[in-house]
Amino acid sequence: MNTNIKNRDEIEEQFKWNLGTMYKNADEVKQDLEKIKELLEQFKGYQGRLTDKETILEALQLQDRSDQLMEKSYTYAHMKLDEDIANTQALALFDQVKSLYVVYSEATSFFVPDLMKLDDEFLQSLAGDERFKDYRHFIREIGRNKEHILSDTEEKILSSFGEIAGAPKSIFQTLNNADLKFGQVINENNEPVELTHGRYQRLIQSGSREVRKAAYNELYRVYKSFKNTIAQTYINSVKKDCLYARLRKYNSALESSTFADNVDVSVYHNLIATIRHNISLLHRYIDFRKQVMQLPELHMYDLYVPLVTELNKNYSYQEAVDLVLQGLRKLGDRYVVDLKHGLENGWVDVYENKGKTAGAYSTGAYGYHPYILLNFNGTMNDVFTLAHEAGHAMHTFYSHKNQPYRNASYTIFVAEVASTLNENLLIHHLLAQTNDAKEKLYLLNYNLEQVRTTLFRQTMFAEFEKITHEKAEQGVSLTPEALSEIYYELNKFYYQGVRLDDEISMEWARIPHFYNAFYVYKYTTGFSAAVALANGILQGGPEELAKYLEFLGSGGKDYPLELLKKAGVDMEKPQPVEACLHSFDENLKLAAQLI
Known part of the structure; x- marks a missing residue:
């Protein structure tokens, strides 16, 4: 078990996800943000005009284009920040994307309420029209949600509070991943190691009761010292x-x-x-x-x-990959081949580094391959975490x-x-x-x-x-x-x-x-x-x-x-x-x- 957490630039490239398939740099993200603003101006022109099938179809297709760009830029920005939550440039980019997302939500908030003004018979005719085949479930949802959608003005107000509504989650994530600092714990080899979220998962499984007790007590000592802030x-x-x-x-x-x-x-x-x-x-x-x-x-x-x-x-990452692929053979050759290709071609960010967000997840944007974030320490639990997140990734794929x-x-x-x-x-x-x-x-x-x-x-x-x-x-x-x-x-x-x-x-x-x-x-x-x-x-x-x-x-x-x-x-x-x-x-x- 390493006692020192590496900086991001010390991790080998083969163990990092390849975000370059989405954007080469922040400038490309900002270019898309400008495109989104242009599409938003076009989209606003549909307000009050959603009365015939042709106009509705145009608006739906335009919304798809702008949604995909918004999803892509948001996904990239939050992954870039998760690489190192203390990276101020990544934080600034994510804040810019989040701010536009609030503007985007507010500007498009008229769309569903306008569709809900249409009578049920007309909505049913849309669902029955072959041109709207990709939107049938969406249209069905319009009818089901009618009683819970507010007026245009009210929806716009609610949308404008999107960023504020997300503040508790954002504050907790920043506190939990960037600001909370745990002390040192003596490991099984009588060595002092810095306690982190990732290391806690291993230390709590230690065969030494004193080690896991020390990790447990130290972790909750720190959380207890922040109990008022976290509770609020x-x-x-x-x-x-x-x-x-x-x-x-x-x-x-x-x-x-x-x-x-x-x-x-x-x-x-x-x-x-x-x-x-x-x-x-x-x-x-x-x-x-x-x-x-x-x-x-x-x-x-x-x-x-x-x-x-x-x-x-203790497993190397490659051993973990091989075990997972063998274990999933019941899902068929195509599944295994597709997963193997992904795991070997930039889907996964493998190891913990300073500032990297804790835990594991899979994410992705439409039109691009999925991504997996790990904090791999070589335990059996980490092998199963890889299998777990691979399941998410393949579902998305x-x-x-x-x-x-x-x-x-x-x-x-x-x-x-x-x-x-x-x-x-x-x-x-x-x-x-x-x-x-x-x-x-x-x-x-x-x-x-x-x-x-x-x-x-x-x-x-x-x-x-x-x-x-x-x-x-x-x-x-x-x-x-x-x-x-x-x-x-x-x-x-x-x-x-x-x-x-x-x-x-x-x-x-x-x-x-x-x-x-x-x-x-x-x-x-x-x-x-x-x-x-x-x-x-x-x-x-x-x-x-x-x-x-x-x-x-x-x-x-x-x-x-x-x-x-x-x-x-x-x-x-x-x-x-x-x-x-x-x-x-x-x-x-x-x-x-x-x-």
């Missing part, structure tokens, strides 16, 4: 969510979020109820972990260490390849399916490759940890969001102490059998997804759908694979629940979540037989 940031994010929902005539912020996917709030509530009803499975796993680790009591910092430390291997721009973007609800399915296939492959009992236990535990951290932990996060937003909507004051108490009580229910230290009450303060309200439950629904689809591919035949590949190429041409139904899984029923819990139960029994 998050509370204002919650208030923003509730305000926008109320202004758009939703019953709650939760309904506002689920409505966007055409998902009833009952899906959210039923998920929490199903997990709570089966929480004894998590408690059994905690008891199993305590037994294997031979500890009188478990602390939260004991939950991430692999149970078979002898198999805590095939959706962009097979859908027109208007239908190419899939919703967040289905975004985690392809990524999690990849992880499921990889774990199945690795288990099939070994007869060694210790290695099987290691891999089974990794799979159990996937379920713990996704199905159980993300549902706990979803409960936290539900409670905080409901309290804000009821007029109950949220304070740093109240947030910590809510979070601590949830941990008491979910992690019965674990000795809860005070530090865990501050974990809410470091979860970036909380600034995308009601996002995290989609990890759980996506995970459950992915398990069902993976089982279908592994146990079925060409038909199951064909349906899944069709799903990958479907983008957002239909509502997410309908896309999943066509792929072979119905998330409006409890069976996918229950089946995933059953799989967890079976793997826990298998693991118990190996000790």
Whole structure:
């Protein structure tokens, strides 16, 4: 494990993503920003004129052109900043793009309200016109959203607040990635190392209890010292969510979020109820972990260490790539060839460097290949992170390849399916490759940890969001102490059998997804759908694979629940979540037989 974080210019080019396929430099971005301004002036001329099919079609096509340029410039600018969030030139460019995005949103805000003034019969005639085939789902959404769209003036006002509304998220990201400084931790070799977000993920898996305890305590010491600032940031994010929902005539912020996917709030509530009803499975796993680790009591910092430390291997990046490609062979030759090409040709930014944003993600702009950001440290977890983000990237790649721009973007609800399915296939492959009992236990535990951290932990996060937003909507004051108490009580229910230290009450303060309200439950629904689809591919035949590949190429041409139904899984029923819990139960029994 390196003890020094490299500067960006010290990273080899082969391990950096190639943003040059989009723009060679900032000047080219600024040229596109000028083009966007010109297109906006043209687009404004359609206000009040959307009364006949020809004019509407022209406006839609012009909006597509300007949207693509806006998406491209925004994607490039935020990736450039994520390379080094302390880079003032990149920050200035991103601020310029964000500012134009607010102007862009304000200038185009008339479009949907004007279309909503059209009567339903005329809208239906548009959907039936072959010239509008690429816009049918968009037109259907116009009708569905009518009651939640405001007047022209009101929409323009809301759009003008876009940058301010995004302030809580932006402030948290800057604080979390650029300003928070952690101290040093003594590692397994008795060496002092600087604690970073990326290193924490490895240190918390250390075989040395003192190392992981020190990393855990140091991390939360720093977050606790900023609890008032972070709490106010998050509370204002919650208030923003509730305000926008109320202004758009939703019953709650939760309904506002689920409505966007055409998902009833009952899906959210039923998920929490199903997990709570089966929480004894998590408690059994905690008891199993305590037994294997031979500890009188478990602390939260004991939950991430692999149970078979002898198999805590370290992988080079190339070894990780090879493992992922082997594990995904069930998805067919075309998929593997396309992914291999991407991983070897500038899709991925591999290693941590000073100032680089924490975590991992995949992103992209229509007309260009997708990108993957990693902070690769060589752990098994990093191998699965690569498989996960590759799933996102290939979903984007095939959706962009097979859908027109208007239908190419899939919703967040289905975004985690392809990524999690990849992880499921990889774990199945690795288990099939070994007869060694210790290695099987290691891999089974990794799979159990996937379920713990996704199905159980993300549902706990979803409960936290539900409670905080409901309290804000009821007029109950949220304070740093109240947030910590809510979070601590949830941990008491979910992690019965674990000795809860005070530090865990501050974990809410470091979860970036909380600034995308009601996002995290989609990890759980996506995970459950992915398990069902993976089982279908592994146990079925060409038909199951064909349906899944069709799903990958479907983008957002239909509502997410309908896309999943066509792929072979119905998330409006409890069976996918229950089946995933059953799989967890079976793997826990298998693991118990190996000790």
